[in-house]
Amino acid sequence: MIHPSYVELMKVVNSDAAEIGEEPVVNSRYSIVLASARRARQIIAGAEPFVANPKCDKPLSIAVEELYNGQVRILSEEEAQQLEESKKVQSESENVEQNVDTIEENEIIENL
Structure with missing residues (x-):
């Protein structure tokens, strides 16, 4: 698989911010590399790929394809x-809900 260039990936990743008029999320290739590596590690650990039919079955290639297709987002620190x-x-x-359920079950048992 031929990976898109970092410039192309940065344009895709920053497209949402450009539409809204915000600061771009990704300002460097380093951010793209980190995000791709993190997602690849998730896939290696057993996470399901978001790409239905990946062009290549290598985890890093799948991660890059997901980023390029917009199926994975890189979040800003604030997000x-x-x-x-x-x-x-x-x-x-x-x-809290589990604790309430447990209390209700105990009350029912005590009331019997």
Whole structure:
């Protein structure tokens, strides 16, 4: 597979920011390399590729293809922090729901 150039990838990755008028997410090839490597490691670890029929079955090639197709996004630091916070809040609310369910089950058992 012939990989798109870094310049092409940067244009694709930054296309959302350009439409909105924000700062580009990716300012260097280094960011593209890091994102591709991280996604390749996820695929190696067992994550399902988002590409239905990848042109090549090497994890790095799949990761680059996903980035180029816009199936994987590189988040800005602010977006990454917001995502982590929302995951934390969601996890905490799920824990609260589980605790409430456990309390209700215990009450039912005690009332019998």
